[in-house]
Amino acid sequence: MPSLACEPADEHALPRAAPRPDATAIIVMIALCGAWGFQQVAIKEANASIPPMLQAGIHSLIASLLVWI
Numbered sequence: 001m002p003s004l005a006c007e008p009a010d011e012h013a014l015p016r017a018a019p020r021p022d023a024t025a026i027i028v029m030i031a032l033c034g035a036w037g038f039q040q041v042a043i044k045e046a047n048a049s050i051p052p053m054l055q056a057g058i059h060s061l062i063a064s065l066l067v068w069i
Helices: 023-046 052-068
Strands: none
């Protein structure tokens, strides 16, 4: 019966480099960074008029609706 242990073919071989991200991955990462950065600005601006606990509740409600969709 063959061994189930994972052994490298050549213990002196270098690991393969990860593939470079494609354009879609780069665009998604830029969009996520922008959205997360904008969220902090929006919270600071809204603090003057909306209580923080209400902001957290609205944020959770919107997030749960997006996950549920």
